[in-house]
Amino acid sequence: MTIKKRSLTLLGAAALSLSLSGCGVFDYLIYKPDIPQGNYMEDQQVEKLRIDMTKEQVEYVLGRPVLRDSFSDDTWYYVYHYKSGRDASIIHKELIINFNGDVLSEVKGDYDLSEEFNTPLEESKLPEVNMPEGEPLIPEQRPQAVPLVEEQETQPESLSEKNFE
Secondary structure: HHHHHHHHHHHHHHHHHHHHHHHHHHHHOOOOOOOOOOOOHHHHHHHHHOOOHHHHHHHHHHHOOEEEEOOOOOEEEEEEEEOOOOOOOOOEEEEEEEEEEEEEEEEEOOOOOOOOOOOOOOOOOOOOOOOOOOOOOOOOOOOOOOOOOOOOOOOOOOOOOOOOO
């Protein structure tokens, strides 16, 4: 009987340890969603910022901030936090914007600013657009204006023309 009890105890302990370690072994089979939080911003958005922009213009370019300072409305915080469900890697980016009154005065954070940041918006140049040289292309026209399919004209017969026989 003792051999039977020992083997059952050993089998139970092996089953328990296998079931507890199974969570870590088969973890890659379990779906875990990615968790993005906060303001996701592209570098192109941050590069549009210029000194002396108004609060409305900054909000138009970047969207509403995650946090506005409670004691001073002149500091806005844009925070982005992303946790990958697959490998649990974390991306954390911050952008802190300071205003002097109603105009943008300073930008700090994890994003690179444009070289023209210190040039006010009124004095900065517009980005160049690739304009095609020469005449615009016009699609080819059909040489004939004749319809491809002939339509037959069918007019309904009037009641007076019908013979009721």
